[in-house]
Amino acid sequence: MTIVLYELVGADEKRPFSPHVWKTVMSLAHKGLPWRSAPTRFIEVPQIEGGVSKTIPVIRDGDKIVADSFAIALYLEETYPDRPSLFRGKGGEAMARFIERWSQTQLHPFLGSAALMDIYEMQDGANKPYFRESREKRYGKSLEAVSADRDAHLDAFRKRLEPLRDMLNYQPFIGGQTPFYPDYIVFSAFQWVRVSSPYAFLADNDPLWDWVNRCLDLHEGVARKTPTAA
Amino acid sequence: MTIVLYELVGADEKRPFSPHVWKTVMSLAHKGLPWRSAPTRFIEVPQIEGGVSKTIPVIRDGDKIVADSFAIALYLEETYPDRPSLFRGKGGEAMARFIERWSQTQLHPFLGSAALMDIYEMQDGANKPYFRESREKRYGKSLEAVSADRDAHLDAFRKRLEPLRDMLNYQPFIGGQTPFYPDYIVFSAFQWVRVSSPYAFLADNDPLWDWVNRCLDLHEGVARKTPTAA
Structure with missing residues (x-):
């Protein structure tokens, strides 16, 4: 079904x-x-x-x-245990929670702020007021002020990606030779900004692009097919 | 054997x-x-x-x-596959490399700098000159200058521990309900400083102490038995 x-x-x-x-x-x-x-x-x-x-x-x-x-x-x-595994065992399942919290605490705050105005602009007329009000309450300042700050935090964000970059010296995916759920946890944070904002959160020469591109190629390019922000 | x-x-x-x-x-x-x-x-x-x-x-x-x-x-x-598993499957094995690189890039540089003078003082007469020379070459400044800088970086270090702290809201170990190799990767970075330096790298009220103490209790308290720095 x-x-x-x-x-x-x-x-x-x-x-x-x-x-x-x-x-x-x-x-x-x-x-x-x-x-x-x-x-x-x-x-x-x-x-x-x-x-x-x-x-x-x-x-x-x-x-x-x-x-x-x-x-x-x-x-x-x-x-669906007979389908390709998302965790490859109980160890992978447990550790995936750490990766999730790494992504959530180290990547999401910056990426969400950096794309905030662009995500607002994507909303339809009925959703724009909801988005502005709820996010301005959360951040304690205007959407415009949150996004304006992004360049000041960009270098620190890129440095926080060092564990992932360094891991790629050992293996092509967090899952080793092939990807699994923890790769999707982290990749999805990047895909969020790719789809919603033209902001260059990675430098053009960042070796992480190799991994991002490998993720975009997965599963008949399901993530690459979605139109990105202009 | x-x-x-x-x-x-x-x-x-x-x-x-x-x-x-x-x-x-x-x-x-x-x-x-x-x-x-x-x-x-x-x-x-x-x-x-x-x-x-x-x-x-x-x-x-x-x-x-x-x-x-x-x-x-x-x-x-x-x-020794019949003994308790260090990875609990291929997923755990692959993801452990990410945790290792997280610990190595996000925790070790600060902890190693913070404890540097104390590690120097632990060496015997024949090893002190080697340690000073090799580390001063690596850092490009005196051991004293490296350690003196530690307080300025302490807050940022404690913030970088947020993924681990946040994970503890879900489970008591990186391994889930019980510890495994990735817990030891991270714990060992803390144990390094516990044994070599009196420096308070964690605040007294940091919730991470719960996890550190759980690790110290493991395996008949093998890590707790080692004398810490005064």
């Missing part, structure tokens, strides 16, 4: 931008499971499937509804 | 301080393998087992000699 994936979109349904949803897109593609998109805008999220979650992604797989990207990955791994 | 572990020591053989050796001590204890220490000082390292390695740890297990903490962990996992 085709899995339904509630994806976060703005005015353009062809440009899903949520990093957490991208983790699930890559997980579904990795497992080779058929799925269809249910495009969802910010203010529609609380209504998904009768209000099961305040956040996205949410999937419906037959009668089963699962929210939260990490919980979805665990669900897919348990439910 | 008892495994021989070449450990790095200073004047006092009872205080092995190398973080990389601590990874191996914890790995051997995790596997429950009998081993004995071969205390080694910096200038003796190139002579170990006929000069197999420029760095420590090195182990001898019967006829087999293995150098490098990560290679040793892989060797122990492969050679």
